[in-house]
Amino acid sequence: MSATTAEPWSPGARRKARGGGRRRRENPFVYFIALVFIAVCIAPVLYIVIGGFRTNSQITSSPAGLPHPWVVANYTGILTSVTFWGELANSAVVAFASTLGIVVLGLMVSFVIARYDFKFKGAMYSLFAAGLMFPLVIAITPLYIVIKDLGLVDNLGGVIIPQIGFGLPTTVIILVPFLRAIPKEIEEAAAIDGTSRLGFFFRMVVPLSLPGVVTVGILAFIGSWNNYVLPLYVLNSQANFTLPLGVQAFSSQYSQDTAKVLAFTSLAMLPALVFFSVFQKRIVGGLTGAVKG
Amino acid sequence: MSDTLGTDTAPGRQSQGTTRVGDAAQAGSPTPPRAAARRRGRARMRFEIALLSGPAILMFTAFVIFPVALAAYYGFYRWQGYGPATDWVGLNNYRLIFTDPAFQQVLKHNLLIAVLSLVIQGPLAIGLALLLNRKMRGRAVIRVLIFVPYVISEVIVGTGWSLMLQVNGAVNDVLAHLGLGSLQSDWLADPKLAIWTLMAIISWKYIGFAVILMLAGLQSIPDEVFEAAAIDGASFWQMQRRITLPLLGPTIRIWGFLSIIGSLQLFDLVYIIWGQYISGTAGTSTMAIYMVSQGRDAGNYGYGNAVAVVMFLISLIVALIYQRLILRRDLRGAVTEGAS
Numbered sequence: 001m002s003a004t005t006a007e008p009w010s011p012g013a014r015r016k017a018r019g020g021g022r023r024r025r026e027n028p029f030v031y032f033i034a035l036v037f038i039a040v041c042i043a044p045v046l047y048i049v050i051g052g053f054r055t056n057s058q059i060t061s062s063p064a065g066l067p068h069p070w071v072v073a074n075y076t077g078i079l080t081s082v083t084f085w086g087e088l089a090n091s092a093v094v095a096f097a098s099t100l101g102i103v104v105l106g107l108m109v110s111f112v113i114a115r116y117d118f119k120f121k122g123a124m125y126s127l128f129a130a131g132l133m134f135p136l137v138i139a140i141t142p143l144y145i146v147i148k149d150l151g152l153v154d155n156l157g158g159v160i161i162p163q164i165g166f167g168l169p170t171t172v173i174i175l176v177p178f179l180r181a182i183p184k185e186i187e188e189a190a191a192i193d194g195t196s197r198l199g200f201f202f203r204m205v206v207p208l209s210l211p212g213v214v215t216v217g218i219l220a221f222i223g224s225w226n227n228y229v230l231p232l233y234v235l236n237s238q239a240n241f242t243l244p245l246g247v248q249a250f251s252s253q254y255s256q257d258t259a260k261v262l263a264f265t266s267l268a269m270l271p272a273l274v275f276f277s278v279f280q281k282r283i284v285g286g287l288t289g290a291v292k293g
Numbered sequence: 294m295s296d297t298l299g300t301d302t303a304p305g306r307q308s309q310g311t312t313r314v315g316d317a318a319q320a321g322s323p324t325p326p327r328a329a330a331r332r333r334g335r336a337r338m339r340f341e342i343a344l345l346s347g348p349a350i351l352m353f354t355a356f357v358i359f360p361v362a363l364a365a366y367y368g369f370y371r372w373q374g375y376g377p378a379t380d381w382v383g384l385n386n387y388r389l390i391f392t393d394p395a396f397q398q399v400l401k402h403n404l405l406i407a408v409l410s411l412v413i414q415g416p417l418a419i420g421l422a423l424l425l426n427r428k429m430r431g432r433a434v435i436r437v438l439i440f441v442p443y444v445i446s447e448v449i450v451g452t453g454w455s456l457m458l459q460v461n462g463a464v465n466d467v468l469a470h471l472g473l474g475s476l477q478s479d480w481l482a483d484p485k486l487a488i489w490t491l492m493a494i495i496s497w498k499y500i501g502f503a504v505i506l507m508l509a510g511l512q513s514i515p516d517e518v519f520e521a522a523a524i525d526g527a528s529f530w531q532m533q534r535r536i537t538l539p540l541l542g543p544t545i546r547i548w549g550f551l552s553i554i555g556s557l558q559l560f561d562l563v564y565i566i567w568g569q570y571i572s573g574t575a576g577t578s579t580m581a582i583y584m585v586s587q588g589r590d591a592g593n594y595g596y597g598n599a600v601a602v603v604m605f606l607i608s609l610i611v612a613l614i615y616q617r618l619i620l621r622r623d624l625r626g627a628v629t630e631g632a633s
Binding site for chain 2 (some may be wrong): 037131281
C-alpha cells in the first residue's frame with residue numbers, strides 16, 4: 001500500500017512537483033540529518049550491546065570505550081543460566097496468549113461494530129474508544145484487587161487476562177475501519193450463495209482482514225513483551241518473572257557488575273527487536289492503511 | 294488518522310455501515326413470508342451480535358471498567374488492601390491528596406512533562422517526517438532504525454540510560470573526550486537537571502513513534518495537490534506550509550492527544566531510573582509514582598485508589614478540553630505554526 005502511494009509519478013515529475021528543482025541540492029543535507037537522527041536513536045542501544053562484550057575494569061577505566069579485548073563471558077554466562085531462559089519463556093507465554101486473546105476477541109467485536117446494524121453500536125464503539133484514554137497504570141491499584149480476588153496473584157494468567165482487556169481498545173479502533181472497507185458486494189455475493197453472516201465472517205472477513213490483524217497482533221505482542229507495571233504488581237516469585245522484571249531484578253542483584261547487566265539487558269531486548277524488524281513493514285503499512293480508512 | 298483513532302468521526306461512518314448492512318440483509322432475504330422471516334432474522338442477528346461481541350465486552354468491562362469503578366468505591370475508605378472495607382472516611386482521602394504539597398509537586402511535573410513533550414517532540418517530528426518523506430536510498434532501513442527506541446521496553450531504556458548517565462558513566466566520558474569536560478554533570482541526581490534529563494530520555498524514546506505517525510499521515514496526502522500547487526508556481530516551502538501542514542492536522546492532533554495522555558500516566562521510566570524515593574528529591578516524580586508509593590507500598594490501598602481516581606479525572610478533563618480546543622482550531626486550518 002505504501003509503495004503505490006509513494007511513487008505514482010515518474011521520478012522526474014515528482015521532483016518537479018515537490019521540490020521544484022531544489023531537491024538535488026538538498027539531498028546531501030537530507031542524508032546528513034537522517035544520519036545524525038539515526039545515530040542518536042541507535043547509539044545508546046549499541047552502547048548496551050557492545051558494553052556487554054567488555055569487562056568491568058574496561059568499563060570503569062573508560063566508560064564509553066570499545067571492548068579491548070572482546071569478552072563473551074558475560075553473554076555465555078547468561079545464556080547458560082536457567083533464570084534467563086525461564087523469564088524468556090514466561091514472557092513468550094504471556095505475549096503469545098495475550099496477543100491471541102486480543103486478536104480473536106478484538107476481531108469478533110470489531111466485526112459486529114463494523115458490519116451489523118443495531119441500537120447500541122455507537123455506544124459500543126465509544127466504550128472501547130474511551131478505553132484508549134485509560135491505560136493500565138491508572139487502574140493498576142484496583143485491578144490488583146480484582147486479580148487478587150480471582151486468586152491470580154503470582155500467576156501468569158493474572159497478567160494475560162487483564163492485558164487482553166486493555167489491549168482491546170487499540171485493536172477495535174484499528175480494525176473497525178479495516179472491516180468497514182470490505183466491499184459490501186462481497187457480502188451480498190456470499191449471502192446470495194447462501195452463506196450466513198457468521199459464515200461470511202469466518203470464510204471472508206478473517207482472511208481479508210489479515211493485514212490489519214497482523215498490525216494489531218504485532219502491536220499487542222510488543223506491548224505485552226514490554227509491559228512492566230502489571231507484572232510488577234502481579235508476579236512475586238522469581239520463577240514467574242517476565243523479562244522486564246528479570247532485567248530489573250538482575251540489575252539490582254548485580255549492581256556492581258555493570259558488564260553483566262548490559263549483557264542481560266541486550267539479550268532481553270533482542271526478541272522484541274527481531275520480531276519488530278521481521279514485521280516492521282506491516283506496522284508502517286498498517287498505520288498507513290488505517291489512515292486511508 | 295482521525296478516521297481510525299478519533300471518536301469524532303465515528304457517527305458518520307457508522308451510518309454508512311448501517312445502510313450497507315441493511316441493504317445486504319434485504320438482498321439476502323427471499324420475498325414471500327416477510328414478517329416471520331424478518332423476525333427470525335432479527336433474533337438470529339441478536340444472537341450473533343451477543344456471540345461475537347460478548348467475550349470482548351465481558352473482558353473489557355471486568356478488567357478495565359470495573360476496576361475503575363472499584364477505585365471510586367475504595368477511594369472513600371481507609372483500607373489496607375484485605376478484608377472488607379469498613380473504615381469510611383468520606384472525602385478525606387481526596388482532601389489529603391489536594392492539600393498534600395507532594396501531590397501538587399508531582400502534578401506540576403506531569404503537566405510540565407506534557408507541555409514539554411508537545412513542544413520538543415512535535416516540531417522535531419514534523420520536521421523530520423517532512424525531510425524523510427521523499428524517495429531516498431535506504432528509506433526502509435531509516436524507518437526501522439528510528440522506531441527502535443520505541444520498540445525497546447521502558448525497563449531496558451531505563452536501565453541502559455541510568456548506567457550511561459551515572460557520574461562516572463559513558464555520557465560524561467564522551468563529553469570529556471570531546472573536550473567538553475566542563476559540561477559533565479550529575480545528570481540523574483541534580484534536582485535542577487534531572488527533569489531535563491528525563492525529558493531528553495522521553496524524547497529519545499517516543500519521537501520515533503511520532504515520526505512514523507506523521508509519515509503515515511503524509512503518505513495519505515494525494516500527490517495531485519502538490520502538482521497543482523507546483524503548476525501555480527508555489528515554492529517548496531510554500532507547499533509545506535500551506536498544504537502539507539494543514540492536511541497533516543488530523544494526524545498531529547491525534548499524536549498530541551496520545552502524547553498528553555501518555556505524559557499524564559508516565560510511570561515506568563521514572564520508576565526504573567530514579568525509583569520511588571530518589572525521584573522525589575530529584576524532582577522527577579509523577580502522579581503514578583505518588584500513587585504507587587503512597588498506596589500500595591505504604592499499605593494504604595484506599596488512599597492509592599483515591600489517587601487513581603484523581604488521575605483518571607485529570608486525564609478525562611484534559612482530554613475533553615483538548616478535544617474542544619483543538620477541534621475548534623482544526624476548523625480554521627493547521628494545528629501548529631498557525632500556518633499563515
